[in-house]
Amino acid sequence: MERPDVKVLQEKSRELRKTVLKMLANAGSGHTGGSLSLIEILVSLYMYKLRHDPKNPKWEGRDRLVLSKGHGCSALYAVLSEVGYFPKSELMTFRKFGTRLQGHPQLGLPGVEASTGSLGQGLSIANGMALAMRIDKSDARVYCVMGDGELNEGQVWEAAMTAAHYKLGSMCGIVDFNKIQIDGWCKDTMNMEPLGDKWRSFGWNVLECDGHDFGQLMNALDDAADFEGAPSVILAHTIKGKGVSFMENDAKWHGIAPKQDELEKALREIDGQGR
Template structure:
């Protein structure tokens, strides 16, 4: 009974982290009147588990080699990464309010040269997962047992470079690599199946030689279990297909492609924060 209570408390703590991350996503995008809220909100639960339970990363090892790495392959969701780094204590909320401002290190796409905790500069879709494959291969070559994680968008899987990276990862048996696809079904032009249908993403990754796990991307227990399975899978990389809701947590943004890259105005920001419990 005691362990069950502790687990429930852990889930509540994760929920609090995810809510804070979502609030800061809304605040920073509204403050600068620019950014991508939809796909940032949909992945907040995934990054919460990744940064607060799964990855070996802390202030003490942030600049070192001996830690896990994360690549935001869908780099336009930079508010998600910056908000998570803030929640982790690597940035402060004042930093977030400089997002996309002149001379700010927090650019619209993350730049590893300017922000501690950003492990790869990303923006052009498909290149992030390719870089993650290289990082995982380097770890294998150097006998470094730390892991590499990459978050992709489902629309990003329309890029051919994603599949070249998938082929290479399986060929080199990169079991230290875990990719997560944020499968919210929408991209900037609408339904992914109508724009350029990349589905079935799960069976395609399986055909390329990956271990594939399909989960509900807002269920912390399923996310935790998937990462555990990925860690225990040997001889092949793992892809977690996370079924999510674009704009998750803000009712008027949910499942609405129009919020892919649209900033909320002052009233919408206030309404969104109210829904999130501010």
């Protein structure tokens, strides 16, 4: 698969960050920090690695992506519309009454593979998809994007055992490893380190990368796809609130949206990054 130009992806990411901030500000609520940390992960999937067809979202041979950290959905929606799953004009309905762009992802919006939001369930759902496709001898892959705070949930580790037990080489977990959860730093709220060792001890092929560096992300996704006989997980080191200095690494921005003046300041800052 030919790799897209990293500069193009970076420019797209800046635009998507701005779109996400506008969606959140327009909604007046939502999850800012964990959406901004996700952008490059989702862009590298939807614009590079995933085998999919936005014009035929139910195509049986497609790779599946489950956003287990459903609260990051503003980033998912922005990326899905960018690649053509639904019109961009719908983005500003995010979180509004009657919208398909619900506060947490819901089945029914093209491109959304599963309703998520109650943390810890996505990896199990993804395993079920992968096992079902194994029966059907499909070569499609399944990706599951999780938050690091989400890994506190015991069910994630039940699912980790299952994927390893069934040697699900078609499974690739990606952790948006931004080190912050609602109550503060993950290490202070519930220490999960050594995280890589945990996954390794559960039988997973563990890859680590800078989750904002497209070269590293694409390498990790390729390496995961080439690895056979066991599931892979990419610990993508990210920055919560990435791209906006006053949002970065601040737990406060987990569950709030920017006000108008904050939005304008944030947009100016992102515009400055492209020059």
